[in-house]
Amino acid sequence: APDDAQADEIKIGAIIAETGGAAFLGIPEARTLRMLTDEVNARGGVAGNTIKLIIKDSGGDPAKAVSFAKQLIEEEKVFAIIGPSTSGETMAIKDICDKNKTLLVSCASTKAIVDPVAKHVFKTPQNDSLAVEMIYLEMQKKGISKIAVAVGGTGFGKMGGKFLNEMAPQFGITVLENEVYDPKSTDLSSLVTKFMANKEVEAVVNWSIVPAQAILAKNMRQAGWDVPLFLSHGFGNIKYVELGGAALEGVFFPAGRLLVADSLPESHPQKAVLVKYTTDYQAMFNNEPVSTFGGHAYDAFKILCKGIETVGKADTAMVIDAIENMTFVGTGGIFTLTPTDHSGLKLEAFEMLTVKDGKFALAN
Amino acid sequence: MLKIKNLEAGYGKLRVLKRISMHIDTGEIVTIIGANGAGKTTLLYTIAGMIKATAGEISLYNQNIIRTNPESIVAAGCSLVPEGRQMFSTLSVKENLVLGGYVQRKQKVDQKEELQKIYDIFPVLKEREDQLAGTLSGGEQQMLAMGRALMAHPKLIMMDEPSTGLAPLIVKDIFAIINRLRDAGNTVLLVEQNAKAALAIADRGYVLETGKIILQGPAEDLLNNQDVQRAYLGRDVSTEGAQCELD
Amino acid sequence: MNPDLFFQYMLAGITYGFLYAIVAIGFNIIYNTTGIINFAQGEFVMLGGMFAITLNNILPLPLAIAAAVVITMLIGALLEILFIRWLDNPSVLRMIIITIGLSILIRELALHFWGETVFSLPYFTGNELSTVSILGAKVSPQVLWVIGVSIIMVTALSLFFKFTFTGQQMRACAANRLAARLCGINAKNMVTFSFMLSAGIGAVAGSVISPITYTQYDIGPGLAIKGFTVAILGGLGNSVAAVIAGLLLGLIESFSIIVIPLAFQEAVSISILLIILFVRPHGLFGRSDTASLKEF
């Protein structure tokens, strides 16, 4: 833990995949962190301390994440680490951070990051199980009970697949088909054909975070198959909608409210946060649309700041204490963190969204 | 037509050719003889532009070609039949020949006729027309290498040990061909191990030893030169050669 | 299996096959001239797609593609001139390693130029939803574009290498560069030309497949590996063989999903390829006598 007696600068490390296969996660995350650091420092810092952000590009490689975590902890003596972007990397450094009493706020979604709870480890993305619940509730409403599941071959997809299968019986749903596709897929028509061959399938869930998820949607429609298609909260990027074009019209997916900030009523507690983040981000980065991934980094950074502000200094144990008793309004939802819940988001963090005329819209 | 002055060349730091000066006139057969490793091949490659000279001059038709690339030298009418044959081994015999005629492409020559001329000289090649050059027998490859060079209609043709690996009958043919080439107005620079045969048809000769020209002159003179006879023509070979280094 | 389904799988397989083959063709050109596999070939495909997409913002589609092809060809030539042309007698391995380095560099430059975002060209005909029915199976018209373009390119290239003088010269350079020079062939120009040609073909490929596969700065290696696999399986240097090998691989991949989870698909298809390679060490259509005469 850093020596806080004379701390007028708080070092925060970030291990982010700015390059490599997960760059589509890491780049908005890194941008958001840089933007927020400047903003906070411009306002005089947190509890009187300026923040020094040290971003390490892991390229999505767990071995590098381990190396960087050790560097940040030991050499830089950072107060906390934000990231990594992927669950594999996070799991690789979870124990290292916990053993060495350094806060870790991950931007990856796997439930295993906070279950079992490690004292020093938190995460901001919504739990997959909640998103699954959202989808299954929607299916119940629509009277769908037999589904096929395709997941992208990443940590995100893996967890989604796990929960989709585990939770299906609770909702009276049967998963008839399961497939994992390569994140770098170029075409998925054989997968679609296989699903189609099962005439009982009433809906498809496509759980993925990678661009290839748009390919699956396209291939389904091209094969002339128009069962309802549900996507995960990893569909959080308007780019994917542009890619899928007409094929993505009418899909359903649960998501935080970041993507539909404009359509929220003024009274919604998240509205101000979301609109500010969106306008700031777009102003800073050339109108680049916001994605939920950047939002995860936003929440991680803000939770840390809020914790430090509450305590008034960067004392690890005290800040953890503060975070564990915190309610925080972020981009992903309203976090209620407790000693046993280091994720803090509930079902109401989600809305069910759809795509209408090439734009995100509330489904109901 | 070819003039060389104080030429130096080598490989990296190794200096192989040392201040070589020589000349070849149009219509001549000139031969270079010398022991293994004397630098004959190096000299031919340097003339052909494949090895960059470090000093000196080479002029072909009074054009300095010391900085010219090999392609242009061939186009200027100077072809090399390289040592070790250098086939396009994965191409057919016919394709090898056609490529040999590459520099003639603008001359609107009749390719069939051209090929036939070569096949007349080397009938085996006709039989092997579609075989991959790399699978030819050693002698067949040697013939192909010569045929390929002839396809370019060179005015100066340089041959690096053309008789290597050829059957005695064919060797005679080769020398006959060289004679015919000269009669047809070509100039020939011939490097040969078979010094006797080479000097027999050549007009003039040079003797190369460890990168230097130590003797030169009309072929007959060289044939009659004591040293040449002893070193390259096999006079006294039975007595002297036997003693050398073996015991 | 009912026939509809069978044809649907088959069409999927054919789609994959041609996607792979169209990338593989580019490999063969440079191989035929230099005897090397150009590891940056995937990047040519990426660049073609990217330029076409960028230019399509200001130009109509056909013009954008044409311009992208030209630009990529120039880049191909430039790369060769800067990084290979001036080397004296570069060994095969040296050139291969240089192309690996180039592929990394181009990808990084593309990342900084276009960002990590995924792009796509619009469908040449119709849109994401349009389909063509063949024997009861449905397929996007863009697939027909890919097939058509591949077939045209393969035919043109085969004729080019077999029958044109330039084609022969290019093969001569690969067979024996020294001899090629002694025949008066400007081997360096041939190599530059082959980089240009294969960059152009990569760019065409990158444009036609973009609506199907999307284009991103890092699609190169994935496509290149498949293209390389197919080029090798067919027997290097032979574009027709690459198409056949591509179809074989595509069909294996497409039908394998019936019995094997998709996640293992590539492991299985590559295993089958390896077994084929063990039985036919020079690819399906490669000549063993040719191969045994090659230095690498």
Place this chain on the structure above:
Amino acid sequence: MALLEVHNINKRFGGLHAVNDVSFSVSENTIKAVIGPNGAGKTTLFNLISRNIEANDGKVFFQNKPIHSLQPYEIAQRGISRTFQNIKLFHGMSALENVMVGCHPKSRAGFLAGILRLPSSLSEEKMIRERAYEFLDLLGIADLAHLEATSLAFGQQRAVEFARALASEPSLLLLDEPAAGLNIYETAKVAKLITKIQQRGITILLVEHDMSLVMDISDEIVVLSFGKKIAEDHPAAIQQNKEVIQIYLGEDDA
């Protein structure tokens, strides 16, 4: 019985019958030459004996044991060594190292012994090195020992190959055109060398187009033409053989 016996060996390349039912034998401690026009199948015959290529049918016996289904390296281990018409030196290795590889069949140290640097392998290594020097010396190229073999001049490369083949201390040595590219003086040296090797008890089978060499040193000559054996006799008889003169030697050969 003869050292090497070849029975009805055949090799076809597509439509070409490169070696057609050839039989002959080589007696211990003799020099036998194979001659014939270019493309007659001489090199192919060598390749069949050394098993670099697979025969279509036929048998080969060496020291009364069949060797026609062995691997090429086993042939070498049995005591048959060879040189190549298109010189095949190990590039990237010095002349000395090339010759040291030649000592392979007559040395033992295996993979493990090498990795662990067992004392036995060390002394063997020393012996190999000395032996290699000896052979380089014998060929008169000891001063080239440390040069990269493939950068030597043609004739020097031939000598290295010769030394390499000798280093394996074979009972039978196959020489494919050992004098090609050598001048008359050097050729004579090679002739002397070959006889000297023979005196050491090594049997020699030789392909060569240089008749001065062949007629001088060989005890017997086999003539091939278009893959067929057309004659087998003593040099003097071959020189008089009409057919051989017509297809190969030419009228006024020395």
Place this chain on the structure above:
Amino acid sequence: MRQYFPLCIFLALVVLIQLVTQITETAFYLTQLTMSAYYSLLIIGLCTIMGYAGQISLGHAGFFAIGGYLSAGLTTHNLQPFADTGITSLLDKAGLLVSSKDLYGDTLLTVHPWIACIVAISTAVIIALVLGGPVLKLKGHYLAMATLGFGIIIFRIAMATPYFGEADGLSGVPSFTLLPGITVSGDFGARIINYYIAWGTVLIGMLLLINLVNSRMGRALSALHGSEEAAQAMGVNTARAKLLTFVLSAAYAALAGVLLTHYNGSIGPGEAGVMKSVRYVAIVAIGGMAHLWGALIIGTLLNFMSMRGLFGSYDDAVFGIILILIMLFAPQGLLRLHIWKHIQKIKPKKHGTA
């Protein structure tokens, strides 16, 4: 003995670096030095099969992954739920299992790291043996393709198998006590000892390989690299020589995988990725192909810089540039000093021409 001289210098350097970091209180550098040591172990093995024997392998990351994943899988998967089933209890009685408590207080029953290590390396060796036979018959690009294919297969299996954690890989890999007091572990407290374990392993590995390339077998390898046909004609069983070397290099890669995985406490599928293999091959090329020291030094430097994140987001770009520059201007490798060769070349030449 002359070839051992560099080894001694190297050993001294290893100790010196450690002492310097101790004095300057920069011991944290040892973390990345340890990691790069393990990658270098793989690279020198690859250098032997590729540089010396001339057989390109684009699949060595696969062997690394086999080592790392098997050892990680066996030492992390909890056998407690099966504690009473036949095989598990049998293994337990044989002392092959260890029981421990994880960070959260649950009891874990896992395979002993030593057993896991042996299983992992043997598996890699067996796979290399089985694969090597047919694969090494291939040449040039076809060989490159086959080994690349092998790498892809391993990558896909790691990605698709729940036992290996699919895309997430495996984490929570316990430390590995080699001998009492000598433990491979990523704890900050165990850093110095781990530095010496890693470099000790590399040094021994290097010693063995230096012996090999200077032996009769090593010469046979270079020979078959030069001309396989001629090597056979000289009595070299080329197939066997290639296979043994391939297996040896696979064992090096697997050992590196095992040790690094225990050191990091985790492994991800990226370790088996094609790009990793390509990177290893490129490093061997930069080092000068048939040059163990070059491979070792370049491998260590590049991996060290990369693991330190020295080039930030330009890690790959810098690597690409280095690769191109060296291939353009120093194709024999950066570290191939010609001094010795020149001296040897010039000396006899003078006698020859005199």
